[in-house]
Amino acid sequence: MSGRNTALTPPAEAAAPVRHPDAxxxxxxxxxxxxxxxxCGEGQPHGLHLEARAGEGVRVTAEFTVKPVHQGAPGLAHxxxxxxxxxxxxxxxxxxxxxxxxxxxxxTDFVRPVPVDTVLYLExxxxxxxxxxxxxxxxxxxxxxxxxxxxxxxxxFIEVKVDHFIDNGRPxxxxxxxxxxxxxxxxxxxxxxx
Numbered sequence: 001m002s003g004r005n006t007a008l009t010p011p012a013e014a015a016a017p018v019r020h021p022d023a024x025x026x027x028x029x030x031x032x033x034x035x036x037x038x039x040c041g042e043g044q045p046h047g048l049h050l051e052a053r054a055g056e057g058v059r060v061t062a063e064f065t066v067k068p069v070h071q072g073a074p075g076l077a078h079x080x081x082x083x084x085x086x087x088x089x090x091x092x093x094x095x096x097x098x099x100x101x102x103x104x105x106x107x108t109d110f111v112r113p114v115p116v117d118t119v120l121y122l123e124x125x126x127x128x129x130x131x132x133x134x135x136x137x138x139x140x141x142x143x144x145x146x147x148x149x150x151x152x153x154x155x156x157f158i159e160v161k162v163d164h165f166i167d168n169g170r171p172x173x174x175x176x177x178x179x180x181x182x183x184x185x186x187x188x189x190x191x192x193x194x
Contacts, residue, residue: 007105008154010128010135017058017126017134020098024054030092039088046070048085050122052092058126060096061145062089066118077114082140086153089122090136094157097126101134101157109152118142120150132159 035043052062072078124138141147
């Protein structure tokens with residue numbers, strides 16, 4: 001059996017995901033979870049500046065434009081950048097559950113090249129929850145929701161406490177995030193990635 005059939009397959013006792021009652025409304029822009037995040041932060045000049053929106057249920061959509069600084073082969077998006085876009089979008093799902101979670105496993109399929117200056121449209125959803133494990137899937141399409149599939153991913157996120165970041169992050173960034181008077185921004189700063 002491959003890793004996909006075991007690590008990324010929810011166990012039989014897994015539950016359907018439940019959107020938190022305080023989750024952002026469908027259509028609401030989620031905004032950056034942290035200013036200096038490479039995936040969504042405006043403080044990263046070469047970052048993806050990915051914009052995610054809450055969807056129905058436990059789903060999100062997101063978009064980002066592939067810039068020349070994101071290329072690998074001439075004129076094409078770097079595969080690692082595409083994987084980052086998928087990871088960022090999948091991580092945004094945890095905001096709808098209102099949990100802090102980190103990427104435990106991300107398995108990506110690259111279906112077709114993504115040219116520079118292309119808008120990549122991403123859709124993601126949580127498929128199941130089992131204890132601290134959150135199972136999700138995403139797809140990226142070229143140009144819009146009806147465009148050709150370029151990338152797909154399945155992921156496993158693990159719910160953690162804020163101590164995970166306090167114990168492992170650089171103290172100056174942790175202090176800055178923890179001292180933010182905006183409680184929503186402070187909570188969102190710790191929402192995705194290890």
